[in-house]
Amino acid sequence: MTGLAPTLPATRPYALAAAAFSAGWSLMMMEILGARLMAPHFGYSVYQWGAIIGVVMTFMAAGYWTGGQLGDGPRAVPALRWALLAGTLAAALTPWLGKPMLADAAARLNAADGAVIGAALILGVPSFALAMVSPICAGLSALSGAAAAGRIYAVGTVGSIGGTFFASFYAIPQVGVSAGYAMAAVLPALACAFVPGGKRMAAAAALGVPLAWAAGYGEGREFAVYRETPHNTVMVREDDREIRLHLNVLWATQSRLRKDGTPTGLYYDLFPAAPALTGGTESGGKRVLVLGLAGGAAAKGILEAWPGADVLGVELDPAVVEVARSHFDLRPEVRVAVDDARRHVETSTEQHDVVIVDLYSTAIIPFFTATREFFEAVERRVAPGGIMLMNVASPQDRDTLVGPLAATQGAVFPSVFLADAGRGNYLLIATKEKRTLDDVRVRLENAPPQVAYAAHRVLDDLTVADTAGHPVLTDDRSDIDLRSLAALYGR
Incomplete structure (x- = not known):
């Protein structure tokens, strides 16, 4: 041509x-x-x-x-x-x-x-x-x-x-x-x-x-906040009883705040019990790191139950932090790091008595925050006598997701326990030192009155996590995406 x-x-x-x-x-x-x-x-x-x-x-x-x-x-x-x-x-x-x-x-x-x-x-x-x-x-x-x-x-x-x-x-x-x-x-x-x-x-x-x-005209009008960011579609719904934060999907609630101050009935009502599980720390278990701050429900609950607690929240999306401050009463004494959770635990030099891991991207745990390498970095941030507490959403098939995560944590931490938080959520509790189930139970039974509700909820179905036969997830090999889909959808 x-x-x-x-x-x-x-x-x-x-x-x-x-x-x-x-x-x-x-x-x-x-x-x-x-x-x-x-x-x-x-x-x-x-x-x-x-x-x-x-x-x-x-x-x-x-x-x-x-x-x-x-x-x-x-x-x-x-x-x-x-x-x-x-x-x-x-x-x-x-x-x-x-x-x-x-x-x-x-x-x-x-x-x-x-x-x-x-x-x-x-x-x-x-x-x-x-x-x-x-x-x-x-x-x-x-x-x-x-x-x-x-x-x-x-x-x-x-x-x-x-x-x-x-x-x-x-x-x-x-x-x-x-x-x-x-x-x-x-x-x-x-x-x-x-x-x-x-x-x-x-x-x-x-x-x-x-x-x-x-097509986008009027989109978000039914929300108190509707905002597109590089990381999320941030949506806040509000009615006479409560305020709810949704990230990307409406069927998952990242944070809920009852206007009358009563418990939400969701898993983050249990987080205030976490400091009661620490032992041998000079700070009395009040140094808390929250990975996945969202609307700040965990931070708010811990501060209310443990006055004077030093709470640091890590949140990737600055728009979510703004919403937490403006709509969810995130208190000014909560320190916030706008950062990737894994990068934070790998680069920080602070130690904490409690590390809460509640990391989700559109209802799925990012694979790089659920591997042995990640938990090794978290373990370095846990002070002697401290614990790591991880929320796992697995409403359809508990073991397909909870089992491997427990096994992966067990490859790093000497003891891992499991509690049913209700509504398809489970809490994995990993301890810095070797603990027995009886020891954990005694600490919860003797928890201060202000966290009695949360402590007894955790006690209701607390067991040693079953790690046998489950794979250890690594940065090189992890099938957590497929497992998360099965855990959420059951198919």
Whole structure:
């Protein structure tokens, strides 16, 4: 091939560059946005990301092949217009159609299979259509062979880089997911206008931009706080009785505050009993580290029960800390480190009598905060006579998740105990020194009156954790994502 098709003269190479750039930009934006759209249904597990990347690459391969078949023939220019239009419409309609389709997939399928099907539903069409663009542009280029392919694919890759950073660092945290899809629709619509015969099609495609933007209109109105951040969708619901914090999903409550001051009935009501389990510490068990501060329910309960306690909360998302201060009465004496929990325990030099581990990302424990290496770092932060207490949500299948976590902690701590916190939550209690079950029971039975409720709740079903036959999770090998899905969904 020695020149451009007659319908796209060589004097307009910018049309090809614009098409390739916009296709790469839009597709990568939709991949990042799609992960956020899927998170309420399938979490941020390795299975979700594997499903997204695998589905996108599968449909891109089909798109590359089809674009290559069309790029050298008379249908190249019409195909280019239609590919850009399809990408624009996919971006415009996904905020409207994606949510119900993903909800239906989540209801019908297990979490792992649902993630694959869900990714195909929202990313299959744009991945196929926009992948067609670069080979078509290479075929229409005035250059030939490797030179055409190399330059076109380089421009498309630059667009992909831009779309990735734009979606991650601006669109999601600043304007939200629906508006992000609207922005993803802009460039392919504009690029279509540069393709010969594409102006009318581009004008029609441009109508999809406000359509996508409108999908987010009024979103969050039923919440006291609704905020997109780089880490979470932060949602606060408030009624006459209580205030609840939800991160990414509404079916999981990260913090609950009763306005009348009564117990919430959730697992963090039990955290005030933790200092009573410490022994031989000069501070009387009142140095507490909370990994996963959220709305501060654990910190608040401990301070109320143990006046003068030195509580340090670690929270990754500064927006969550702001909400904890503004809506959940997080007291000013609670010190807060905005940091990653693992990085904190690996770099801090402080020691604490109690370390509370309550770390979740969209209802799933991040794998790197549930490995032997992580617990070794936590153990170094536990003072002599101290304990680590970890919340584990496993409502459908306790042993599939609690067992390996107990075994992993048992590889680091000399004693590990298990208490049923109710509603599918369990507390793993690991001690710095060797302890017996009777010793732990006696400490709880002799707990001060202000923590009697929490202490007796822990005592109700306190046992030595069963670690036999369960794997020890490591940074190199951990299947906690799959185990978490089974523990949460039972399938």
